[in-house]
Amino acid sequence: MLFEKVTSDILAHNSYVIGAGGEMAVIDPRRDCRVYTEIAESREMKITRIFETHKNEDYVIGSRDLARLTGAEILHGAREAFGFGIPVREEESFRFGPLELEVLETPGHTIESISLLLRDRSVSDDPLMIFTGDALFAGDVGRTDLAGADRRREMSDMLYTSLHEKILSLPDGVIVSPAHGAGSVCGGDISDREYTTIGYEKATTPLLSMGREEFVEYKMNEKLYEPPYFAMMRMLNREGPPLIYNLPHLQAYSAREIHSFLDVKVQIVDIRSPTSFAGGHIPKTLNIWRNGLPLFMGYYLNYEDPIVLVDDFNLDLDSVRRHFIRLGYDNISGYLGEGFPAWYEQGERVRMTCTWSPPDLAEHLGDPSIYILDTRDINNREEIGHIPGSHHIYVGHIEEHLAEVPEDKQIVVHCDSGFKGSIAASILERHGFTNVTNLLGGTIGWEAANYPLVKEEEEEKPLHAAPAM
Amino acid sequence: MLFEKVTSDILAHNSYVIGAGGEMAVIDPRRDCRVYTEIAESREMKITRIFETHKNEDYVIGSRDLARLTGAEILHGAREAFGFGIPVREEESFRFGPLELEVLETPGHTIESISLLLRDRSVSDDPLMIFTGDALFAGDVGRTDLAGADRRREMSDMLYTSLHEKILSLPDGVIVSPAHGAGSVCGGDISDREYTTIGYEKATTPLLSMGREEFVEYKMNEKLYEPPYFAMMRMLNREGPPLIYNLPHLQAYSAREIHSFLDVKVQIVDIRSPTSFAGGHIPKTLNIWRNGLPLFMGYYLNYEDPIVLVDDFNLDLDSVRRHFIRLGYDNISGYLGEGFPAWYEQGERVRMTCTWSPPDLAEHLGDPSIYILDTRDINNREEIGHIPGSHHIYVGHIEEHLAEVPEDKQIVVHCDSGFKGSIAASILERHGFTNVTNLLGGTIGWEAANYPLVKEEEEEKPLHAAPAM
Amino acid sequence: MLFEKVTSDILAHNSYVIGAGGEMAVIDPRRDCRVYTEIAESREMKITRIFETHKNEDYVIGSRDLARLTGAEILHGAREAFGFGIPVREEESFRFGPLELEVLETPGHTIESISLLLRDRSVSDDPLMIFTGDALFAGDVGRTDLAGADRRREMSDMLYTSLHEKILSLPDGVIVSPAHGAGSVCGGDISDREYTTIGYEKATTPLLSMGREEFVEYKMNEKLYEPPYFAMMRMLNREGPPLIYNLPHLQAYSAREIHSFLDVKVQIVDIRSPTSFAGGHIPKTLNIWRNGLPLFMGYYLNYEDPIVLVDDFNLDLDSVRRHFIRLGYDNISGYLGEGFPAWYEQGERVRMTCTWSPPDLAEHLGDPSIYILDTRDINNREEIGHIPGSHHIYVGHIEEHLAEVPEDKQIVVHCDSGFKGSIAASILERHGFTNVTNLLGGTIGWEAANYPLVKEEEEEKPLHAAPAM
């Protein structure tokens, strides 16, 4: 029996490979799908079936590319119309040698969500494992807000039914293999267990012990953000995304070419660290550190204009390229050859951003010329507390709330660490704010240095939580 | 300055990468062309130009695939019409930072052949290197027979002019970078020097000291084979070959499926060693050892019916896959999963072939029930000599000459080592010969064991040299 | 939380990596241990602890090499004296950030065996996973015969206690991570589940439902083989094996050198397939196909004389090299450069072995000039049945039982597939048997071709099961 988990880093998306008897199935393949054909080749198996547990919102599915390469059939839940593949329904089952995958319809996160129950019939009729898609994660359950505010109650109720009647009623020893791990935007608070079981989840996840009503209320009040690119993903994944064949080649551009891009519709993304961006950058460019790309580029980048990267040393651009492709940004085009130094070796203007460490801010706390801007997500702010006197705009929503930021003060942006603060700083600078400081360390560093965080101050109730999430 | 040679193993095809100032040119790219974009990415250069020194006959060019990936322009000689790219003429030159490539028209191998002369203008106006395509190799010159027997004299004469007026008149210190190395079918006897110079070639290659007449006569009398697939290559490379995007996925087939292929038009190729084929094989399958594929599959395989491989352990099928793609066999489909043992674990009939070592044959020499069949190329036979009493059919021409092989004798096939003998044995068995023996070691082993080879016996003058080559 | 399983292929040995909070532990590391430092580097963790669940018999442990590289401490069970490391006892526990590993003493397979219980204290006090070493596998339990026949009952009883009082009493949802997977010689019949749970094992493994007496009787009657190299492994792993620093370089030897080795104490191992060996080999050499090395070389090779390999194409010798190092064969020296063809290109004598497919044997069944020799393990023979009239000597014991094999008959050796039959054939030929045939496909092929197997014939009761196992 072949069982392998293939993870898309940072996105925290899990796909699974399961095989026996020379045949292999792939569950929720990612778009850069050569990884599955390589497994098939090394294990000398034929990929015959591809399952989609649901139409994902956070990445472009790889089913169509993988089907083109292998001739496998694509199978997905029947309760929504797809532009490709074969719909499957409750209790349908599929054999691979002694293995069997049985379909359980488990709507709630989406209407057509399915789970897949694995049995090894050569051993027993007892189930061994369940692939739960976005219904059940380790320590959390799927979001129910994405179908819209008006359907949120209905979806939450449906999810409760799916969980309790289909999944949690399985034996405690069944291994749970969900579609996402810790860090994913598809759950509010997924744990970082690599593997878990029905028994462990029932024993340790309080959410699963709630009654129906309590559960639905909880889900109704959850505050979650929806990056704008989700809409594009939903559309592509329902219609059938464009084939990519392979990862694109990234072109090396000269500093001169990059300069010329400043005047046209090219999206320049500086993928360096907050300190490197602060120490000098091309004026008005967006900074998203390389590992922040999967989580944040979907807020700022469009799908039309070419995307060009700026790095220090252009190391491991292969991973970076994959982040773009997985989110459907086929307009990724290239990067500044020889790195950011090529820019300043051309004698170009370079812009610095000020950085502070927590002691620097502590010295200025209460100073009226300072405007502290907290860009964390609202849950983090509410649970952990905030720096006294700070204002809140979520990093993904800054462009919509620029009017709230005073133009005549020193803006000290922060997040929990310093990375998202640098995104925010770069956006403020693009929009003309000239006195922006990024707090290195954010609230984590602030607490580590023993400065206080406060909660629920009257004057500072959160202004910008995404209302319908 | 970036200079790199990228070789297609066994095919002994050389392509070159040359770059400076952020720009990179590729000369004669192979079809699995990601290797060039990887160099460009690691060196942070933009591929802007692709040169074809001539329309190759022995492999599918990668220019169009590479141009699609990079946006580079394709440049080739102007004396023949191509279905793509831009024609270039004598003395046109192209700059890459301080580097310059100048076009020399050097017809002879083909009519539109060009050479490219490299200068580093930052250093000197003297040339540093010349890319000679198929005009000049290390120790040999290009074939002049491929344009047909009627044009052979004309092409040979043209080549003489190209060599002596364009290439050999360069300074002795110019480095020569040809399109092929030792082992290529594009030259009769290319040496295995990795790098060479005008001076070294002039001093050491007798062919280059000949006068025009002697040279043309020599070229008229050269005996060379032309594999049937050359015609396909010529056509594709002139029209513009189909894009491949990426290497195909090889499907693992079960023994049961392979069995079913025996009745339909599937081309099963056993890529194991001569001993492994001899020790047991699927009846009537063709044996070409893995490293013999680039040189011999073009004699036996068509471009329509799916090709399926049989190996012992399915190791490094990636290299094998590349061999097929480079020769345009996009109909490569898969392989027997779990290797040849999967075949016999199904209880299928297995066929053995007898093998002999030289002492075995020596004991039977002169035995009238033995028919010794020499399958080497005719030059090897004539230069080295042959086993007394042996008959000759070149391995690539056996199917056309089956009538000459007696059905009632033990056929002892041999080549110089044992590999091509096994190809021949497999072909004879496919055509109903039941008593075939492969001589392991061939003439090399025969000589190593101190048995005599003879030359020019009256009764054995070579019957099957390709007349027009 | 980092959790990764690192498997030594074929040996089916599992090691585990577990980490959090910047620290990483390795459980039962293999000897080629760079794999763990690479994980540590990619995850930016420090390896601080190495656990040995027991002193392994089937491979050389990597603890000392890994400790030298990392400075980590080695921890093992306290009930036996080791020449290195720190003894740990019941209920001792070790923290890695929020994770905790607790020691359970679980003797039975060996006296000092421990299991390790994993909790994530940030989530719950409930255990999440247990590392069971050789106490509990998927579908099987550890061997109890290796401490000797006289202690077998005692060890079996102890294992029952360990299983039922320590392991099976854990919650059903605890994930079980054993030290071996399917194919290992450390269990009789381990299943090929990649992951399993307490609940699944209790529900599906009959052995775990037995009462104490029934269980002990079962374990007393189990027939298992003990390869001779186990004694060396036990000694090394208790005293502390020699450090290897890195994988050895394999020297390419010429055919001439290999020839000279025939007269001295060099162990030549032909790692080709059964068909390739049959089609021609160096006389009197041992054939063990490459993937059979970890399981069978320990029966035939000594630890002093240099070991030299013969392959067809010398592909992926890196894996082969690892097999030798993992079993402590630091006397692996090199291989025949250019492969077996280099042998016959020297004009050397080549020996063939006859191969039959099942229909060939079926035609000769009952022929008195045929002696059918079944070399499978005795359990396979007894459970599946045997070819009528066949005699039995286990492949690992042939050299001790040569006297039973008739010298004047055609010996048809077989196993279940053809690989071990080829080992046996090569051993018989070394000892002067000249008329040996290997049955390709063995009993699997025999059955697939619909020929009958029989059971319990009076005249054929198993003669050579390993008595004390």
Place this chain on the structure above:
Amino acid sequence: MLFEKVTSDILAHNSYVIGAGGEMAVIDPRRDCRVYTEIAESREMKITRIFETHKNEDYVIGSRDLARLTGAEILHGAREAFGFGIPVREEESFRFGPLELEVLETPGHTIESISLLLRDRSVSDDPLMIFTGDALFAGDVGRTDLAGADRRREMSDMLYTSLHEKILSLPDGVIVSPAHGAGSVCGGDISDREYTTIGYEKATTPLLSMGREEFVEYKMNEKLYEPPYFAMMRMLNREGPPLIYNLPHLQAYSAREIHSFLDVKVQIVDIRSPTSFAGGHIPKTLNIWRNGLPLFMGYYLNYEDPIVLVDDFNLDLDSVRRHFIRLGYDNISGYLGEGFPAWYEQGERVRMTCTWSPPDLAEHLGDPSIYILDTRDINNREEIGHIPGSHHIYVGHIEEHLAEVPEDKQIVVHCDSGFKGSIAASILERHGFTNVTNLLGGTIGWEAANYPLVKEEEEEKPLHAAPAM
């Protein structure tokens, strides 16, 4: 014939592999020498000889490690006593199949320097290639200053003899393979030709057309720097360097551990870009960007105290590790796990350095509160010119010249680009200078922005050229 160049990046050290007939020689192997055994394995050759063209000063030789792995003999020039290997003298020659390497004694760079002349005796008695060590490079010749000021004239004279009587008298078509390429500190101005010839060098390198006297005077006046670590290299390479077996494992340290290192003798090296260092760094740490390590760490680091790295994202630490090992820094120990952000997430003080782009400096030119410090090498300053009013201390000599830097001014350091300026800035900060600015772009950016450089101003004659170079 196998010919391969293996380059140590940045160090620009070339080693060569040459082989035929199953045997392989390595010339000037680097210390991380697995690369050669991998070539040997892939080409199925035995490494039998290792040549040292001279005792290198800029890296630790790999001969002893490679000899341990392969059993090859080490051969080096006879005119100096080594602690290992076999001395060879003029005209000794060594065969590899048809290839032959002949020793030419070519002293001048060092006393025992040899060159190796390659012939392919199967082709001709003419030489094909020469390995010139540090005697002749592309566009330059070896340094003659390293034996000390008192022997400089003698060595220069000797080099002239070696070049003109041994090397340049070879045929123009001989390919030249030197021990270093462009960027090496072993030549003043080596060109970046990948391959060159006697003819091309004679035609294009003016140095080679000089008469003896002119040549010696030129060499006497050459200004070159000698990093302090050269002395260690010379000693190790003469005595025989310690074996490394393999690359060391780099330990991930926590921010807390790094903090504790500040008080003890640990050498913390920040390998980030100038901008990232400027945007925030651990106070008083040394900044050498990752690719500057091979050229500059030898000025600042000792061989005793542990070395610990700080990076942004800990990407490709493997290359970084190799840099240290190649220069003998076996005291490389580890790095800050999770990168520099781990530092500030601990709430630690972070220090910024100011950066300017050329327009910023231009606006302040002439301002008396500014002290412009040029840290380029003196040749660059003299040839290209300098920023008006700037003072000069070579980056490698700053610690010895701190007294010259005014404490009460804003120090604007620069080099040609910005990297070495950041080294200098970090050193100034360590020594208490609090107002340091690094000019991004340096003189290259300055010129690109069309600001003037001046030459030979009276008040600014170079003060700190290394006296004896």
